[in-house]
Amino acid sequence: MRELQRVIGDESREQLLAAEGRLPEVVVACVGGGSNAIGIFYGFVDDADVRLVGVEAAGAASLGTGRAAVLHGARSSVLADDDGQIADAHSISAGLDYPGVGPEHAALRDSGRATYVPCTDEEALDAFHRLAKTEGIIPALESSHALARALDLDAELVLVCLSGRGDKDLAEVLSH
Amino acid sequence: MSSATAAKSLVIYLVCEPETPELAEAAVEGGADIVELGIPFSDPLAEGPTIRLASERALARGMRTKQCLECIAAVRERVDVPLVPMTYAAILEAYGYERFVEDSRAAGATSAIVVDLPVEEHRDVARIQLVAPTSTDERISVCAEHTDGWLYLVSLTGTTGARDEVSPALAGLVERARALTGVPLYAGFGISTPAHAASVAELADGVVVGSRAVQVAVEGPDALREYVAGLRAAIDAAVPA
Ligand SMILES: Cc1ncc(COP(=O)(O)O)c(C=O)c1O
Numbered sequence: 001m002r003e004l005q006r007v008i009g010d011e012s013r014e015q016l017l018a019a020e021g022r023l024p025e026v027v028v029a030c031v032g033g034g035s036n037a038i039g040i041f042y043g044f045v046d047d048a049d050v051r052l053v054g055v056e057a058a059g060a061a062s063l064g065t066g067r068a069a070v071l072h073g074a075r076s077s078v079l080a081d082d083d084g085q086i087a088d089a090h091s092i093s094a095g096l097d098y099p100g101v102g103p104e105h106a107a108l109r110d111s112g113r114a115t116y117v118p119c120t121d122e123e124a125l126d127a128f129h130r131l132a133k134t135e136g137i138i139p140a141l142e143s144s145h146a147l148a149r150a151l152d153l154d155a156e157l158v159l160v161c162l163s164g165r166g167d168k169d170l171a172e173v174l175s176h
Numbered sequence: 177m178s179s180a181t182a183a184k185s186l187v188i189y190l191v192c193e194p195e196t197p198e199l200a201e202a203a204v205e206g207g208a209d210i211v212e213l214g215i216p217f218s219d220p221l222a223e224g225p226t227i228r229l230a231s232e233r234a235l236a237r238g239m240r241t242k243q244c245l246e247c248i249a250a251v252r253e254r255v256d257v258p259l260v261p262m263t264y265a266a267i268l269e270a271y272g273y274e275r276f277v278e279d280s281r282a283a284g285a286t287s288a289i290v291v292d293l294p295v296e297e298h299r300d301v302a303r304i305q306l307v308a309p310t311s312t313d314e315r316i317s318v319c320a321e322h323t324d325g326w327l328y329l330v331s332l333t334g335t336t337g338a339r340d341e342v343s344p345a346l347a348g349l350v351e352r353a354r355a356l357t358g359v360p361l362y363a364g365f366g367i368s369t370p371a372h373a374a375s376v377a378e379l380a381d382g383v384v385v386g387s388r389a390v391q392v393a394v395e396g397p398d399a400l401r402e403y404v405a406g407l408r409a410a411i412d413a414a415v416p417a
Binding site for chain 1: 218221235264265266268269270292293
């Protein structure tokens with residue numbers, strides 16, 4: 001899965017080097033199960049100066065607030081209680097509404113190579129509207145979480161993974 | 177090994193709930209040789225709808241790991257047959273693998289089944305390994321080598337739950353496993369009627385019945401005793417000990 005998804009990282013690295021002649025300072029991606037993030041991170045994981053930031057839904061922060069547990073065949077950081085029973089996740093975006101995460105993200109967190117931060121539903125909605133208004137791009141609600149945290153960064157060149165289009169999310173967004 | 181002449185084992189699965197001690201006793205009276213006691217998990221990936229619902233119900237009634245171990249101890253006071261806790265790795269991960277082994281033994285359990293714990297992990301937890309029609313010969317050999325007592329043949333590619341027919345994949349799996357190992361082979365998943373039990377007993381060394389037993393158990397101990405006795409009679413008629 002990582003090897004399939006890393007085409008995102010490999011191609012964006014190549015394109016950014018061609019366009020800007022340098023690497024980004026920060027790479028930001030949303031994290032649900034972790035596939036788009038691991039894909040884009042893998043283009044840059046060996047570039048020690050590039051910060052890797054994963055953004056989780058605040059109500060589904062498996063890496064931020066989870067614990068070691070086993071879900072769907074993987075031991076990773078999972079939203080679970082003291083008995084190991086899996087807890088419910090909550091997010092406005094279906095793609096982030098998942099109590100587990102690919103175990104390699106837990107390893108990147110533990111080694112310090114990547115950091116993982118939360119984003120609330122409201123912050124994601126604001127970022128969704130902002131990109132739509134300023135660039136005419138409708139991002140997926142999942143990707144809007146990454147955008148929201150990218151906007152906070154004090155950096156000049158930031159690479160954000162727009163993991164999907166927001167057409168699918170219009171009904172959800174317009175209901176808020 | 178002469179599978180055709182040894183008595184065939186009947187294994188009945190129940191979820192740990194407050195009524196389970198009485199139900200397990202009824203299952204043994206009906207002719208169960210082993211009782212599997214499910215410790216419910218919120219995300220039981222091997223289970224079909226019946227056991228999923230029963231697990232949810234048990235959790236809603238407070239059947240957490242500690243209460244389930246107490247339940248096993250209460251079953252142990254009523255019956256002498258082996259009691260095998262069946263659960264998922266997340267439960268042991270949270271409780272502590274070694275602590276689980278100690279406390280379940282103290283409660284009277286024998287071995288364990290941890291559905292999603294691969295054979296390579298936590299070899300210190302003696303347990304019954306599972307193989308499926310999709311398992312390679314190499315995998316079956318490794319699981320047989322490390323299994324504790326018998327090898328659990330998952331008769332189909334799917335989840336637990338009563339089916340109309342015994343899986344056509346079972347005969348081939350038994351044949352492959354027999355060529356690879358001498359350990360007893362017990363088959364489960366999708367076996368629900370006396371006719372199923374009889375035809376599985378002609379292939380394997382033991383028959384595991386879960387979902388239908390869980391359904392019948394809702395009707396109480398008498399219904400379960402009668403149901404298990406029907407399975408027992410069919411098995412013994414098909415393959416006299
Ligand atoms: C557009 C989009 N982005 C991100 C995700 C989150 O998944 P992952 O973290 O595996 O990339 C999903 C999941 O459905 C999605 O639809």
